[in-house]
Amino acid sequence: MELTATTTVRRPVAEVYAFWRLLENLPTFMEHLDEVRTTDEKTSTWTASAPFDRTVVWEALVIEDVVEERIAWRSTEQADVPNEGAVSFLPAPAGAGTEVHVHLVYDVEAGKLGKAVAKYFGEEPHQQLDDDLRRLKQVLEAGEVVRSDGAPWGKQARKEFPQHPAQPMTAEERREVLGA
Amino acid sequence: MKAVTWRGVNEIGVEDVPEPTILNDHDVIVEVGLSATCGSDLHLMGGYIPAMRGGDVLGHEFMGRVGEVGPGVTKHQVGDRVVVVSFVGCGKCWYCREGLWSLCDNGNPNPGLTDALWGQGIGGCYGKFPLGAVMNKALTLRGAQQHGHRYIPEILDRMSRDEVKTEHLATHVMALDDGPEGYRMFKEKEDGCVRAVFRPGG
Numbered sequence: 001m002e003l004t005a006t007t008t009v010r011r012p013v014a015e016v017y018a019f020w021r022l023l024e025n026l027p028t029f030m031e032h033l034d035e036v037r038t039t040d041e042k043t044s045t046w047t048a049s050a051p052f053d054r055t056v057v058w059e060a061l062v063i064e065d066v067v068e069e070r071i072a073w074r075s076t077e078q079a080d081v082p083n084e085g086a087v088s089f090l091p092a093p094a095g096a097g098t099e100v101h102v103h104l105v106y107d108v109e110a111g112k113l114g115k116a117v118a119k120y121f122g123e124e125p126h127q128q129l130d131d132d133l134r135r136l137k138q139v140l141e142a143g144e145v146v147r148s149d150g151a152p153w154g155k156q157a158r159k160e161f162p163q164h165p166a167q168p169m170t171a172e173e174r175r176e177v178l179g180a
Numbered sequence: 181m182k183a184v185t186w187r188g189v190n191e192i193g194v195e196d197v198p199e200p201t202i203l204n205d206h207d208v209i210v211e212v213g214l215s216a217t218c219g220s221d222l223h224l225m226g227g228y229i230p231a232m233r234g235g236d237v238l239g240h241e242f243m244g245r246v247g248e249v250g251p252g253v254t255k256h257q258v259g260d261r262v263v264v265v266s267f268v269g270c271g272k273c274w275y276c277r278e279g280l281w282s283l284c285d286n287g288n289p290n291p292g293l294t295d296a297l298w299g300q301g302i303g304g305c306y307g308k309f310p311l312g313a314v315m316n317k318a319l320t321l322r323g324a325q326q327h328g329h330r331y332i333p334e335i336l337d338r339m340s341r342d343e344v345k346t347e348h349l350a351t352h353v354m355a356l357d358d359g360p361e362g363y364r365m366f367k368e369k370e371d372g373c374v375r376a377v378f379r380p381g382g
């Protein structure tokens with residue numbers, strides 16, 4: 001399964017590149033990621049929620065790192081769902097910031113979990129990556145992923161269908177949604 | 181807090197709803213001093229918006245006093261008097277910086293649906309009222325380029341110099357408890373009602 005998506009972030013290339021290069025930042029805007037922990041300059045451990053309340057952990061390797069231009073990574077041999085990704089940063093026209101081009105590949109043919117993952121992504125697998133990039137833009141431009149009483153889930157965009165009507169949340173709903 | 185709510189098709193009530201809370205670091209909570217009816221409320225009242233649910237709060241154009249600020253807020257503090265436009269812009273994206281607030285890239289917390297429908301999320305809609313209304317409004321505003329934020333400072337300035345009068349707009353000022361009556365008069369244009377304006381304090 002191959003996914004591509006693009007967004008324009010109104011911040012300098014250096015800043016957008018630096019934000020992405022700190023792989024720990026990825027879960028702030030990528031819905032399926034729970035955590036990324038870097039182990040050294042090139043290697044990192046990724047934790048993701050998988051379908052049926054399962055958690056998947058894999059090791060990834062940065063295979064290309066061109067400062068302020070491009071970062072590419074791939075999972076190492078033991079990954080349940082082999083995957084790789086690359087992101088390119090291009091100066092947007094007229095000084096409008098940075099174009100972010102993302103390309104992800106998941107090998108969903110490999111094994112049972114891969115098939116479950118494919119199903120999880122559903123018929124619109126691009127939507128999730130589009131939403132991820134929109135949140136990247138929100139974080140870098142506005143400083144946070146926006147929530148409202150109508151759509152309080154922040155990163156978990158999929159829960160936003162259908163949107164809750166215009167009612168302030170009760171204390172109980174708030175606890176359920178925000179876990180606080 | 182007390183609020184005017186939608187209860188069903190053309191059925192408006194006044195009831196107690198949960199107090200709002202700060203969700204984003206950049207949120208503020210405004211204690212509403214005056215709130216106006218708006219033409220788009222008529223779509224909501226008439227039940228043309230499938231996402232409406234009994235108890236939804238009406239009113240999205242208001243002014244008041246800042247009662248609480250989130251940890252990321254630097255521009256406002258408790259006690260500030262503010263005017264709130266129905267569209268919330270982030271203030272940081274290209275559109276907001278150009279004064280095109282209703283096209284904000286980041287203000288919509290739920291853009292996925294129109295993204296799928298139209299190939300583009302709608303701008304500047306904060307989702308404080310139901311999605312259907314947001315869609316309606318975005319269509320209107322994108323066409324009309326109505327970027328309210330841009331003109332408010334000038335309008336307030338002119339009002340303070342008595343150069344702009346609003347009596348012909350705020351034709352019916354009444355207590356929030358009279359919300360159902362106000363909305364009915366607004367809908368029927370009864371007694372020359374252009375806008376009903378509600379005052380929570382009575």
Ligand SMILES: [Zn+2]
Nearest residue numbers: 218220241266
């Ligand atoms: Zn309005």
Ligand SMILES: [Zn+2]
Nearest residue numbers: 270273276284
């Ligand atoms: Zn904006």
